[in-house]
Amino acid sequence: MLELLQFHPAFGLMNPSPFCMKVEVFLRLAGLPYRCRNGEVPLRMPKRKLPVLRDGDLLVCDSQAILVHLQQRYGAGMPASLTAPETxxxxxxxxxxxxxxxxxxxxxxxxxxxxxxxxxxxxxxxxxxxxxxxxxxxxxxxxxxxxxxxxxxxxxxxxxxxxxxxxxxxxxxxxxxxxxxxxxxxxxxxxxxxxxxxxxxxxxxxxxxxxxxxxxxxxxxxxxxxxxxxxx
Missing domain, CATH: 1.20.1050.10 (Glutathione S-transferase Yfyf (Class Pi); Chain A, domain 2)
Known part of the structure; x- marks a missing residue:
């Protein structure tokens, strides 16, 4: 299962980080099963920031890189609007x-x-x-x-x-x-x-x-x- 490494949720929102929330929103729109691992420390991550997506043995860093990865690997099962090229x-x-x-x-x-x-x-x-x-x-x-x-x-x-x-x-x-x-x-x-x-x-x-x-x-x-x- 996909695992989203991110900050703890706060403020009654998915996440206080727009970048972490962006990825989780996309995962939900795409209907992809995932779990969150909250409370990660950015300095431990490859690019020293969050979010990071764990897909099997692969770590994908940067929110936009994560979206591109999901589109390329799982896009066939997503709504067409989620995989359309960025204008x-x-x-x-x-x-x-x-x-x-x-x-x-x-x-x-x-x-x-x-x-x-x-x-x-x-x-x-x-x-x-x-x-x-x-x-x-x-x-x-x-x-x-x-x-x-x-x-x-x-x-x-x-x-x-x-x-x-x-x-x-x-x-x-x-x-x-x-x-x-x-x-x-x-x-x-x-x-x-x-x-x-x-x-x-x-x-x-x-x-x-x-x-x-x-x-x-x-x-x-x-x-x-x-x-x-x-x-x-």
């Missing part, structure tokens, strides 16, 4: 979310002072003392450094929020009147968009981005439709 527009939406919006969201969770206590309790509540007092600031420092290195972390809070809102507005606009980004049935991109949308809308961490997302009726309806489709 140029879909690539742009996915890259916007994964390589820009992500870092704004990380900043608003891990760096923004009002959000940090809520996140720390959710992410590290299972860590035994005294590590519970030592590990969170170390992880936070690393993530802050990563966000700075990517570039988003060099902006002011107001600029980060404005950029994330602009990303979200564009992604919602590109959905148009269709029920899913792939059309009448969900496709691979929908696994990505839903993972980000669910984390924005339903993670119990107050932020300007969550309020902005909830102000998009089309996004809220889309996320609810996807939640009903995958059952989480």
């Amino acid at each position: 140029a527009g879909e690539l742009v939406i996915r890259r916007t979310l994964e390589e820009h919006t992500l870092f704004a969201g990380l900043w608003l969770r891990w760096v923004d002072p009002p959000a940090w206590p809520q996140l720390k309790d959710a992410m590290f509540g299972r860590v035994p003392a005294p590590l519970r007092w030592v590990v969170p600031p170390l992880v936070r420092r690393k993530i802050r450094r990563d966000i700075w290195g990517q570039g988003v972390g060099r902006h002011s809070r107001e600029e980060i929020v404005a950029r994330a809102k602009a990303d979200l507005d564009a992604v919602v606009e590109l959905l148009g009147p269709l029920p899913y980004y792939a059309g009448q049935e969900p496709g691979a991109l929908d696994a990505t968009v839903y993972a980000f949308a669910a984390n924005m809308l339903w993670a119990p961490i107050d932020s300007p981005l969550r309020a902005h997302a909830r102000g998009h009726p089309r996004l809220v309806a889309y996320a609810q439709r996807m939640r009903e489709r995958v059952g989480a």
